[in-house]
Amino acid sequence: MGCERMNIDIVKTEKRYCALFIDEENIRIWLNNKRGMSLTKTILDYLDIEKLRQYFTQKGWILTIARCYIDPKFSGFSRIYEGLYKYGIQIVPIRIFKHTAGSSKSLLDPTLIVDCLSAAYEQQHIEVFIIVSGDKDYFPLALKLKEMGREVVFIGPPDYTAEIIKDEKTFPYIDITRFISSFLR
Numbered sequence: 001m002g003c004e005r006m007n008i009d010i011v012k013t014e015k016r017y018c019a020l021f022i023d024e025e026n027i028r029i030w031l032n033n034k035r036g037m038s039l040t041k042t043i044l045d046y047l048d049i050e051k052l053r054q055y056f057t058q059k060g061w062i063l064t065i066a067r068c069y070i071d072p073k074f075s076g077f078s079r080i081y082e083g084l085y086k087y088g089i090q091i092v093p094i095r096i097f098k099h100t101a102g103s104s105k106s107l108l109d110p111t112l113i114v115d116c117l118s119a120a121y122e123q124q125h126i127e128v129f130i131i132v133s134g135d136k137d138y139f140p141l142a143l144k145l146k147e148m149g150r151e152v153v154f155i156g157p158p159d160y161t162a163e164i165i166k167d168e169k170t171f172p173y174i175d176i177t178r179f180i181s182s183f184l185r
Contacts, residue, residue: 016127018056019065019119020089021112023133027176030134030160042076043068044083045181052155052179053087061128063088065119069108071096109137116141120148127151132176134161142171155179 024043031046056063068084070077072093081091092115094108112131119126129145131138134156142152142165154165155174166173 015060015062017064017123017125018061018128018130019116019123019126020056020063020067020130021065021116021132022068022089023108023112023131023135023138024068024070025094025106025108026133026135026160027157030157031180034157034159042074042080042083043070044080048179048181049084049087049089055179056130061130064123064126066090067092067112067115069094069112071106109135113138113141117144120145120150128153130155132156134165136162136164139164146171 022043027047028041028043031041053063066087066089068089069092070080073096074080084091092111094106094111096104096106099105112133116129116131120129128151129142130153131142132155134154138154139162142154145152151172153172153174154161155176156165158166158175158177161173165171
């Protein structure tokens with residue numbers, strides 16, 4: 001009786017360092033407007049961070065920077081801080097300012113952009129930048145990162161992401177609903 005050789009396909013995943021930047025406000029507002037989620041729900045209630053991390057592992061991405069930009073006055077902030085810390089995600093508190101017209105403005109977008117560029121210049125080993133947002137304001141940032149030889153991936157809401165971002169010819173786009181908790185899908 002001879003031994004038979006088994007042909008096993010082994011998927012070899014190239015390990016690459018990545019950085020994650022989450023525009024929490026963008027995703028929460030989308031869920032409120034499009035899915036009727038209460039604005040009092042937190043990122044821990046709607047984003048399946050474990051599923052997101054598993055996706056990164058499957059891609060061979062090693063998370064070296066993970067930041068979530070959020071208003072510290074948001075109810076449940078301390079719970080969010082503790083919950084994200086458990087996953088190694090740093091919270092970057094962003095103040096919301098009242099605008100003269102009665103609306104509010106924040107420094108979230110420019111802060112995220114500066115942090116992203118700083119990481120690109122200071123940490124040359126980071127190859128992949130993941131931006132969780134559908135905001136078109138991040139498109140010029142993505143172009144600059146691409147110019148620097150970095151890969152940029154957008155994860156955003158399908159019906160709340162700018163068309164310029166969803167055009168996968170320029171940057172990979174992933175529909176965030178695959179990482180949204182099942183009770184909101």
